[in-house]
Amino acid sequence: MRDATPGVVNLDLSLPVWDEFFTIAPLILVGSRDPVGTANIAPKHMGLQMGWENYYGFVCSPNHRTQQNIIRHGSFTVSFTRPNQIIVTNLAASPRWDDDTKPGLQAIPTRPATTVDGVLVENCYLWLECELERTIDGLGPNSLVLGKIVAASAATELIESLALEAKEQGVQYLLHLWKEAGALQALREDLAADFEGEDPLLPEPSHEAEETRRRLLAAADTLGVRKRLVDHDEDYVRLYQTEVNESFKHLGLVEPYQ
Amino acid sequence: MRDATPGVVNLDLSLPVWDEFFTIAPLILVGSRDPVGTANIAPKHMGLQMGWENYYGFVCSPNHRTQQNIIRHGSFTVSFTRPNQIIVTNLAASPRWDDDTKPGLQAIPTRPATTVDGVLVENCYLWLECELERTIDGLGPNSLVLGKIVAASAATELIESLALEAKEQGVQYLLHLWKEAGALQALREDLAADFEGEDPLLPEPSHEAEETRRRLLAAADTLGVRKRLVDHDEDYVRLYQTEVNESFKHLGLVEPYQ
Ligand SMILES: Cc1cc2nc3c(=O)[nH]c(=O)nc-3n(C[C@H](O)[C@H](O)[C@H](O)COP(=O)(O)O)c2cc1C
Numbered sequence: 001m002r003d004a005t006p007g008v009v010n011l012d013l014s015l016p017v018w019d020e021f022f023t024i025a026p027l028i029l030v031g032s033r034d035p036v037g038t039a040n041i042a043p044k045h046m047g048l049q050m051g052w053e054n055y056y057g058f059v060c061s062p063n064h065r066t067q068q069n070i071i072r073h074g075s076f077t078v079s080f081t082r083p084n085q086i087i088v089t090n091l092a093a094s095p096r097w098d099d100d101t102k103p104g105l106q107a108i109p110t111r112p113a114t115t116v117d118g119v120l121v122e123n124c125y126l127w128l129e130c131e132l133e134r135t136i137d138g139l140g141p142n143s144l145v146l147g148k149i150v151a152a153s154a155a156t157e158l159i160e161s162l163a164l165e166a167k168e169q170g171v172q173y174l175l176h177l178w179k180e181a182g183a184l185q186a187l188r189e190d191l192a193a194d195f196e197g198e199d200p201l202l203p204e205p206s207h208e209a210e211e212t213r214r215r216l217l218a219a220a221d222t223l224g225v226r227k228r229l230v231d232h233d234e235d236y237v238r239l240y241q242t243e244v245n246e247s248f249k250h251l252g253l254v255e256p257y258q
Numbered sequence: 259m260r261d262a263t264p265g266v267v268n269l270d271l272s273l274p275v276w277d278e279f280f281t282i283a284p285l286i287l288v289g290s291r292d293p294v295g296t297a298n299i300a301p302k303h304m305g306l307q308m309g310w311e312n313y314y315g316f317v318c319s320p321n322h323r324t325q326q327n328i329i330r331h332g333s334f335t336v337s338f339t340r341p342n343q344i345i346v347t348n349l350a351a352s353p354r355w356d357d358d359t360k361p362g363l364q365a366i367p368t369r370p371a372t373t374v375d376g377v378l379v380e381n382c383y384l385w386l387e388c389e390l391e392r393t394i395d396g397l398g399p400n401s402l403v404l405g406k407i408v409a410a411s412a413a414t415e416l417i418e419s420l421a422l423e424a425k426e427q428g429v430q431y432l433l434h435l436w437k438e439a440g441a442l443q444a445l446r447e448d449l450a451a452d453f454e455g456e457d458p459l460l461p462e463p464s465h466e467a468e469e470t471r472r473r474l475l476a477a478a479d480t481l482g483v484r485k486r487l488v489d490h491d492e493d494y495v496r497l498y499q500t501e502v503n504e505s506f507k508h509l510g511l512v513e514p515y516q
């Protein structure tokens with residue numbers, strides 16, 4: 001192996017690479033049905049939307065009751081935790097007692113799932129109810145549990161943010177998109193002038209960019225935030241200039257763009 | 259299906275559920291080798307650590323060149339983007355021209371991978387080099403591309419944050435853990451007093467909690483931040499009190515804990 005590039009460290013693969021740095025992960029609570037009929041809940045951090053259709057998967061140890069339950073019972077639930085739900089998560093992770101129960105689970109507020117036989121954890125922000133599609137073994141000792149989503153529900157706020165109702169979350173998102181669109185537009189015009197009307201870098205045709213800005217303006221009208229839209233946010237433009245210059249350097253164009 | 263709980267909206271499953279809300283996702287750039295030998299790069303947002311060992315997977319359309327390349331060539335690279343790498347991502351997502359090339363790729367700064375035959379995108383914060391383990395079809399029309407990690411590298415800062423060197427990221431993380439440990443400790447003592455010395459809620463034995471606090475104090479010494487450690491952050495304690503009360507209500511204990 002060559003020496004690493006400056007500023008880059010080669011990682012040691014005799015260890016799991018995941019132990020060598022911090023990263024973020026979603027924290028979900030998976031609900032399953034114990035053999036004796038009680039609800040089981042366990043935290044998992046390796047969950048993923050599996051494609052653009054209604055599939056969800058998570059990585060699980062085959063030694064965990066969760067996976068055994070799901071294979072036997074054929075279904076599971078997923079509750080997506082909020083940052084303050086550390087106690088509930090802690091309770092769900094508690095070890096089993098000698099009689100094979102997890103008494104801490106009784107303190108977790110739940111409601112019945114609507115479509116599969118199972119429970120959902122209250123106060124979360126998103127819930128999926130899944131039928132087991134299959135388990136995929138061979139991730140070292142671990143498996144991927146793949147589910148088909150057969151019902152889903154969400155906290156009202158989560159949906160409202162998508163509907164771009166006049167909520168601060170929607171407004172912030174719009175302002176962010178607007179600044180990005182403005183900075184890209186400024187770069188595009190600038191570069192096109194330098195390159196005799198041809199845009200040398202950005203692949204998206206300029207009528208698409210125009211259309212994006214038109215739709216953002218319409219959304220801003222709906223939200224009543226037009227007067228907060230600023231066309232050239234210098235910080236954003238500078239950020240993108242830096243990135244363009246990286247590309248220029250890479251292409252052997254020595255003159256920095258500014 | 260029953261009516262949804264107050265504050266909860268049932269989602270429409272005749273659409274992909276993922277179109278009904280915003281969520282966060284990692285943005286990676288997958289590198290592969292085109293049939294003619296040039297490097298291909300494409301953005302993906304459905305990537306996941308696959309277990310605690312050295313596996314990584316991402317969801318891909320079989321219609322994309324990326325997946326076809328990886329199956330033919332047997333390997334791929336993953337570069338984890340930083341928030342400002344929107345132009346590079348845009349270039350990597352550009353459509354193919356009539357001659358089947360993506361000219362925008364030439365403007366993306368890359369360096370050769372160290373172990374597999376491929377390229378890594380410069381200025382990212384983490385890079386994986388993978389051999390194809392297998393593709394798993396049947397996620398609707400999509401597939402999961404599963405790789406065994408055979409080399410990995412990271413930006414120096416990412417590693418330094420783990421080593422808890424005197425960086426603000428390490429300090430912030432430590433302060434956060436310390437506040438959580440303090441709030442849990444306060445709750446634990448309080449509840450144990452109410453329940454005649456027995457801790458009714460938190461499963462982790464109290465010597466483990468003590469050990470956590472001891473290790474955090476040692477880390478704080480190393481970082482030189484001991485004087486910023488506050489034992490009882492009232493906001494955290496209140497947050498956890500709320501959560502405990504949810505559990506109490508659920509258990510039928512009407513007296514709120516405060
Ligand atoms: C924060 C956190 C994240 C976890 N993530 C996973 C995971 O992604 N996959 C897994 O198999 N176990 C994970 N675990 C461990 C199990 O969920 C845990 O051991 C649980 O008690 C197993 O319970 P069960 O035997 O009832 O299934 C995690 C635990 C915690 C505390």
Ligand SMILES: Cc1cc2nc3c(=O)[nH]c(=O)nc-3n(C[C@H](O)[C@H](O)[C@H](O)COP(=O)(O)O)c2cc1C
Nearest residue numbers: 300301302303304317318319322323324350351352
């Ligand atoms: C932000 C973003 C995220 C994307 N995420 C994915 C993904 O998770 N899976 C996928 O198959 N395609 C994804 N795509 C689309 C493809 O990567 C894109 O169409 C690419 O041009 C395909 O190129 P290729 O034919 O060279 O593989 C994403 C595109 C963008 C812009």
